[in-house]
Amino acid sequence: MRKSLSWIIILLMFLLINTIWDGKKEEAVTVMNRTEDSLLSPNRMLNIAHRGASGHAPEHTMKAYQLAMEIGVDYLEIDLQMTKDGRLVSMHDPDVSRTTDGSGLVSEYTLAELQKLDAGAWYNQNNPDKANKDFVGLKVPTLDEIFEHFGKKANYYIEIKQPSQSPGMISSLLKTLKKYDLLDPNNREGSVIIQSFSEESLQQIHQRAPSIPLIQLKGEAITKKQLEKIKEYASGVGVNAKLVDRKFASMVRDAELLLHVYTVNEKEQMVQLLEWGATGLFTNYPDRLKEVLKEIH
Ligand code: G3P
Ligand code: CA
Numbered sequence: 001m002r003k004s005l006s007w008i009i010i011l012l013m014f015l016l017i018n019t020i021w022d023g024k025k026e027e028a029v030t031v032m033n034r035t036e037d038s039l040l041s042p043n044r045m046l047n048i049a050h051r052g053a054s055g056h057a058p059e060h061t062m063k064a065y066q067l068a069m070e071i072g073v074d075y076l077e078i079d080l081q082m083t084k085d086g087r088l089v090s091m092h093d094p095d096v097s098r099t100t101d102g103s104g105l106v107s108e109y110t111l112a113e114l115q116k117l118d119a120g121a122w123y124n125q126n127n128p129d130k131a132n133k134d135f136v137g138l139k140v141p142t143l144d145e146i147f148e149h150f151g152k153k154a155n156y157y158i159e160i161k162q163p164s165q166s167p168g169m170i171s172s173l174l175k176t177l178k179k180y181d182l183l184d185p186n187n188r189e190g191s192v193i194i195q196s197f198s199e200e201s202l203q204q205i206h207q208r209a210p211s212i213p214l215i216q217l218k219g220e221a222i223t224k225k226q227l228e229k230i231k232e233y234a235s236g237v238g239v240n241a242k243l244v245d246r247k248f249a250s251m252v253r254d255a256e257l258l259l260h261v262y263t264v265n266e267k268e269q270m271v272q273l274l275e276w277g278a279t280g281l282f283t284n285y286p287d288r289l290k291e292v293l294k295e296i297h
Contacts, residue, residue, distance in 0.1 A: 046280030
């Protein structure tokens with residue numbers, strides 16, 4: 001008798017702890033009932049400059065971001081990597097060889113070493129028709145430099161890359177956002193979005209900074225059930241264009257999630273995705289998307 005009473009007490013305690021824990025779960029930033037002036041509105045198409053205006057200037061350089069701002073985009077997309085000495089820099093690949101004149105992993109360079117590399121000359125070699133002498137000698141920018149330069153004039157769509165190989169990246173990102181006052185609740189809602197393929201990283205951010213809208217990136221098909229799970233911590237999904245058709249777009253929209261699609265560079269595809277209900281496009285040619293949106297409205 002005494003034994004079963006003990007079990008009942010243990011069970012009740014377990015249920016109590018579970019209820020308290022559930023009560024502490026943060027809701028995801030919802031996107032419903034947003035008017036079209038909100039960056040999170042499900043009724044607008046966001047122009048996201050993928051790695052800056054990277055169709056016209058070397059990706060993830062200040063030139064590519066500056067050009068995107070001149071075009072008038074909704075967001076600058078920034079991929080994050082971390083240096084050996086723990087500095088956040090903007091670069092897509094974990095290896096520097098494609099987009100600089102160096103070789104090896106970003107994580108093997110100190111910031112000082114990394115910034116000795118040329119991050120622009122490769123673009124001129126690969127794109128002789130778009131070559132520009134001003135691109136030669138461009139540096140890999142730090143996240144600090146980007147925030148310092150554009151401040152609150154820009155909206156930032158930041159991707160956490162290789163989080164498992166860069167311990168401290170999330171803490172450092174949140175610290176840097178705070179340093180530049182980019183998490184102030186008085187700022188425009190959605191002025192910073194964080195995206196990742198890593199659910200674990202997004203869950204961590206959701207617990208630590210629940211007011212930041214999050215986007216779960218996916219490179220493979222997503223089920224309705226998965227969307228329900230994503231909705232617990234994220235405001236939307238960022239999906240490879242190959243996976244999107246009318247049916248998929250409706251499924252995401254019905255789940256009351258934003259649908260951002262990467263990487264869309266052709267006008268025809270932009271029009272189609274807009275018609276299917278996408279709410280944002282990552283593009284290397286934000287000027288083209290701007291023209292499409294102007295033609296449609
Ligand atoms: O962040 C959306 C898209 O950029 C993901 O692909 O490889 O270009 O970072 P990737
Ligand atoms: Ca990215």
